[in-house]
Amino acid sequence: MASVALSEAEKVYIVHGVQEDLRVDGRGCEDYRCVEVETDVVSNTSGSARVKLGHTDILVGVKAEMGTPKLEKPNEGYLEFFVDCSANATPEFEGRGGDDLGTEIANTLYRIFNNKSSVDLKSLCISPREHCWILYVDVLLLECGGNLFDAISIAVKAALFNTRIPKVRVLEDEEGSKDIELSDDPYDCIRLSVENVPCIVTLCKIGYRHVVDATLQEEACSLASLLVSVTSKGVVTCMRKVGKGSLDPESIFEMMETGKRVGKVLHASLQSLLHKEESLGPKRQKVGFLG
């Protein structure tokens, strides 16, 4: 992750503040910064979303393309993730510097979606063993301001909610060859149900307590973090520890409980915001990048 240089005294100040539940910007240990979410920002994708969390800026685009299903799962479509840490985010990502972080985030995304219930993959199947929809999810890191995983997972969920896959019909001739017909009406499409799509909550251990939504400075003071991927019902789909420091089992349990609690509230807010945005209709004022 991008790192920031801090003096010992500054680190001590931050750690003591966290102990007393008053972080540098006045938040408590379980408070998030203000999040801005907007969907449908990129016009030539099947679905897109942009999320701004403090100084962190993420853009996600989803493209649906037809392809052949995987051999071991012939009745399902699948998702492919690609994360691009652009050099705009921070100078450390210049050249190939951002590749490591990009693959790490992509692998985490693969892991959290690697279960039967996150996305209904069977609905992506067109004809078994022959055709299915592949959703290419591309994540672009525009600015890095701490807490990347959370912002990325929120953006992925919002983009999947916004994705519209055109309806197709499979026609069969007398000879048996299949023809795929795409519906002409651009509004005739299927949407994915994102109710069970998980979101990641990152908990950074600072001193004896843990914080949610750490800024770059707070991440520099933390030796170990726990990434918990939680669904809207509070079910944990995957957990991962990052950082050089160690965590004792009691801390892990506490952090997991906090992650579940915070995750449920996160999902509820995101769900209500996405529905509110959709209810504004296609004529809503789009802010985009120049707003």
Added chain:
Amino acid sequence: MAMEMRLPVPRKPVSESLGRETKKHLVVPGDTITTDTGFMRGHGTYMGEEKLIASVAGPVERVNKLICVKALKTRYNGEVGDIVVGRITEVQQKRWKVETNSRLDSVLLLSSMNLPGGELLGQGVLVQVPPSLVKRQKTHFHDLPCGASVILGNNGFIWIYPTPEHKEEDAGGFIANLEPVSLADREVISRLRNCIVSLVTQRMLLYDTSILYCYEASLPHQIKDILKPEVMEEIVMETRQRLLEQEG
């Protein structure tokens, strides 16, 4: 726990809220300023194809025959007598490399460490702002009555720290005071930090009076609420109001 998600709102241009009658002539790099060749070229302009073109983004300033463009966002250009706050990035044999938000890293020689006015800082919070927003004043070290102290570096680095109880004579060497800072002081420091960030987003000049008025305007709100866009606008508006009343 608090969690707030919202839809983005298009930003309002700052001059609208100020209600300025005269609109400043704003240019971006490449814009033609004037085709009149009688003017002298100042900073931020260059001559090309018989016309004066801007090389930075900002308002055009004209003093008699001199035209220049004042850049909105630049690196810090040092001047003699300025106070700067820097972060030490490298330690070499006889000197320290210091990061001061300028074009090149600054150098601090070990021999100049004990000169008056220079000191190493202990616990506190650093806020980085554009250097053009720090007003030039007689003194940059302010002990605010609310309980914390502020050093406004001309380079845009602002250091907020708890007011030391008593001035000690350092025998020599530096030992940072690592005792926990009290909760009341912390609240003041966090509030000040958020106020400075809101003043910067609304592009207001930073000096002790503006920061203090902004602090007082923010008291009815919770510290973490100050960073919400609507609260930010409200307190900066109030600050602007008070500053205008004070001048007029």
